[in-house]
Amino acid sequence: MALVIEKTVVKGPAGSNLKNEVGEQLLQQFMDAGFVDMVRKNSMPWRELMAYYRCAMMEVETKFKVLNEQFSLLYDRNPIEAIKSRMKTMESIAEKMDRKGFPFTIDSLQKDMHDIAGVRIVCSFPEDIYMLADCFLAQDDIVLLERRDYIQNPKDSGYRSLHLIVEVPIFLEQGKKWMKVEVQLRTIAMDFWASLEHKIRYKKDIDPAIADELAMEMRACAEVSARLDRRMEAVRRHLEELESLSKHPEQELESQ
Secondary structure, eight states, X not given: OOOEEOSSEEEOTTSSXXXXXXXXXXXXXXXXXXXXXXXXXXXXXXXXXXXXXXXXXXXXHHHHHXXXXXXXXXXXXXXXXXEEEEEOOHHHHHHHHHXXXXXXXXXXXXXXXXXXXXEEEEEXXXXXXXXXXXXXXXXXXXXXXXXXXTTTSOOTTOOOOEEEEXXXXXXXXTEEXXXXXXXXXXXXXXXXXXXXXXXXXXXXXXXXXXXXXXXXXXXXXXXXXXXXXXXHHHHHHHHHHHHHHHHOHHHHXXXX
């Protein structure tokens, strides 16, 4: 199916209109770079590939939901507050491929792009992040490709999160296919901070001096939220110790 470019509407390979926020200049850049031509020539492979990524996201989501349920049965609490997923838009994929200098081919898209499908796991406490990541990666059908720990090593902006690039199998009529998914694990405080920082970063009409002030304030807020995470985690540990002693009072007597 032909891909028709109009002012702010792209008729995608699936035949439906995709309303874009991209300007005419950026769309023209995509056309010049060859992305539009690539999608036009590979409309069915493109549609199939995006469907495979959606299936891979569902596989990852299900694995974390199972872990959350198991943890609830064993310890009577849920470490996961929310599970969010997202697919990169066509314009976002095109912009990144052009910026990185990747060739505009379906093969390059699968090989070089690792974050087309993304799943975000929002946890209650920092300890839960590492516990869940270890349990997830211990599963024998998960292949870890890359791990970036922005909690132990925050970005200059103050951004904190644990990123995992993994391959997960999806099972199709023709057999098994391995797909890449980016998994982000963060606390509620980290997620709130990242959401606000994202909104500020993409504001185009902010005076540069004000933008610098906001960036400094956001770095300070990141430190405050990190301290809050640590304090809340200490409170949880204390409560768990009290609950343990109430169930096993002989432990307190032995410690005395």
